[in-house]
Amino acid sequence: MDYYRRISPFILPHLKDRALTLKRYPNGVDEEYFYEKRCPSNRPAWIKTARITRDEGEQMTVCLVNDLDTLIWVENLASLELHVPLAKAAFPETPDSMVFDLDPGDSADVLDCARVALILRDLLLELRLASYVKTSGRKGLHVYVPLNRRDATFEDTKKFSKSVSEVLQRNYPDLVTVKMAKELRTRKVFINWSQNDHSKTMICVYSLRAQDKPTVSFPLSWEELEDSASRRDSGRFDILHSEALRRVEKEGNLFQEVLVKKQKLPYL
Amino acid sequence: MKGTRSAPLPSKLSANRGKDTAEQGIWSGTVSFSLVAIPVRLVRAVEPDRVSFRMLHSRDYSPLLRRMVCPEEEKIVPAEEIIRGYEITPGKYLLITDEELESVSPERSRTIEIIEFIDMKDVDSIYYDHPYYLVPLKGGEKSYSLLAEVMRRADKAGLAKFVLGEREYLVAVKSTGSALSLITLHYCDEILGDEDIVPEEARIEPEETSRMKRIIKGMISDFNPDKYADKRREKILTLLKKKARETAPVEAPEVEEEEGEGPADLIAMLQKSMRKVKKNR
Numbered sequence: 001m002d003y004y005r006r007i008s009p010f011i012l013p014h015l016k017d018r019a020l021t022l023k024r025y026p027n028g029v030d031e032e033y034f035y036e037k038r039c040p041s042n043r044p045a046w047i048k049t050a051r052i053t054r055d056e057g058e059q060m061t062v063c064l065v066n067d068l069d070t071l072i073w074v075e076n077l078a079s080l081e082l083h084v085p086l087a088k089a090a091f092p093e094t095p096d097s098m099v100f101d102l103d104p105g106d107s108a109d110v111l112d113c114a115r116v117a118l119i120l121r122d123l124l125l126e127l128r129l130a131s132y133v134k135t136s137g138r139k140g141l142h143v144y145v146p147l148n149r150r151d152a153t154f155e156d157t158k159k160f161s162k163s164v165s166e167v168l169q170r171n172y173p174d175l176v177t178v179k180m181a182k183e184l185r186t187r188k189v190f191i192n193w194s195q196n197d198h199s200k201t202m203i204c205v206y207s208l209r210a211q212d213k214p215t216v217s218f219p220l221s222w223e224e225l226e227d228s229a230s231r232r233d234s235g236r237f238d239i240l241h242s243e244a245l246r247r248v249e250k251e252g253n254l255f256q257e258v259l260v261k262k263q264k265l266p267y268l
Numbered sequence: 269m270k271g272t273r274s275a276p277l278p279s280k281l282s283a284n285r286g287k288d289t290a291e292q293g294i295w296s297g298t299v300s301f302s303l304v305a306i307p308v309r310l311v312r313a314v315e316p317d318r319v320s321f322r323m324l325h326s327r328d329y330s331p332l333l334r335r336m337v338c339p340e341e342e343k344i345v346p347a348e349e350i351i352r353g354y355e356i357t358p359g360k361y362l363l364i365t366d367e368e369l370e371s372v373s374p375e376r377s378r379t380i381e382i383i384e385f386i387d388m389k390d391v392d393s394i395y396y397d398h399p400y401y402l403v404p405l406k407g408g409e410k411s412y413s414l415l416a417e418v419m420r421r422a423d424k425a426g427l428a429k430f431v432l433g434e435r436e437y438l439v440a441v442k443s444t445g446s447a448l449s450l451i452t453l454h455y456c457d458e459i460l461g462d463e464d465i466v467p468e469e470a471r472i473e474p475e476e477t478s479r480m481k482r483i484i485k486g487m488i489s490d491f492n493p494d495k496y497a498d499k500r501r502e503k504i505l506t507l508l509k510k511k512a513r514e515t516a517p518v519e520a521p522e523v524e525e526e527e528g529e530g531p532a533d534l535i536a537m538l539q540k541s542m543r544k545v546k547k548n549r
Contacts, residue, residue, distance in 0.1 A: 123541055266537070
């Protein structure tokens with residue numbers, strides 16, 4: 001429980017004003033879990049909430065984690081993992097970032113993801129787009145392209161990320177796939193561009209992951225990722241909460257730019 | 269939807285139907301009474317046995333969608349324009365907001381609180397609504413088995429109130445074999461009366477009663493549900509298996525979302541940039 005208190009200065013800016021999805025493990029991480037988007041109705045009065053409309057037209061109250069007290073309260077609900085959408089609750093159709101969710105298929109690993117991430121970074125740089133990478137806290141990597149523009153739409157980020165993913169697949173057919181089907185992912189990295197949707201959520205940067213090892217979804221500098229990839233050191237992608245706390249003191253918020261950098265997607 | 273494989277059906281047509289869905293919990297919490305608290309998960313106990321079909325467009329085999337259509341405008345109504353009304357007389361509605369509905373919905377809870385133990389024989393099957401199993405969670409195994417065993421021997425069931433989804437249900441927690449099961453019960457005012465059904469009392473001769481008794485006695489047997497099966501379902505499955513062997517399935521057209529390329533300009537630019545990247549690597 002102490003982890004979130006100590007990481008709060010770093011994680012709170014990334015949770016702020018976003019509809020929180022709780023992944024709850026009421027009986028511990030070995031037991032079953034469920035996702036809860038609704039803010040529990042027995043919440044204390046001081047919890048900030050927002051009303052959002054679901055696809056079926058149904059209204060729903062969601063929690064906003066804007067301060068330390070709320071973060072601690074959320075933790076006490078036995079909610080280890082904090083998932084948030086790419087848009088803020090007040091502007092649910094305006095993504096602040098475009099994301100590429102890199103997920104290794106069977107017999108592929110995080111080093112394959114790192115290769116794809118580096119190619120992706122270079123391709124985006126050619127298009128004058130800066131990107132930022134974090135571990136998923138499991139086996140994958142998440143590459144974020146900050147937009148932070150009021151005119152951004154999920155339609156655009158979807159179209160753009162899909163085109164980029166297809167071009168990567170076409171050029172690296174043995175490494176990259178955009179096919180969701182499990183059997184087509186073997187030995188390849190699946191680029192899930194469809195996360196760029198108002199109904200989807202991503203694990204928040206600095207969030208814990210619920211599994212045996214207390215890993216964290218942690219931001220990496222491209223230099224570190226390049227270094228780990230060239231040494232083929234997959235262990236360096238597993239960042240435990242103790243290491244995360246040590247590193248943020250030194251490195252600061254490596255995902256800061258994701259919140260502020262303004263970029264426009266070209267050729268749309 | 270890829271349809272070129274020769275036998276796409278076997279996994280769907282195999283016997284262990286519903287195995288994985290049964291594992292998924294609908295709710296978890298505790299069954300409690302007095303000082304006892306048993307951590308449990310609620311899972312479905314039955315799965316409708318129907319073979320379901322998709323509706324397709326006969327011309328191109330596209331799977332069809334259901335949409336809300338306004339008969340006035342003959343247009344699809346988007347979700348944000350859909351609201352709720354309660355019809356008081358034909359064509360007249362009271363509008364009800366989500367907030368108003370939420371304000372009368374019960375608080376969700378994590379407990380199934382047993383109020384009293386009753387004789388299951390007293391509950392007419394007309395009250396039975398929907399059955400579930402309760403599965404013990406870690407640490408609850410012993411008290412779970414104990415409660416199941418004691419209730420089974422005494423033929424008692426625990427009557428409880430339980431909030432699932434938006435509704436509060438009256439439920440009976442009982443034993444089924446060595447497991448605990450839960451059955452939601454209809455509320456009294458949901459049950460239709462039998463006044464119009466029972467005929468006026470007619471005079472019955474004692475020999476008529478004893479003849480009826482004899483007939484029934486002659487037909488008495490143990491309840492063996494596995495003697496009976498849905499014949500139509502079996503026939504449909506046999507038919508589908510035969511079809512899967514003999515004919516190729518029709519294929520739905522690719523949905524544009526899935527396979528359509530991005531805008532040509534963008535793809536061309538990306539491809540050009542990709543070539544540069546490859547050269548520099």
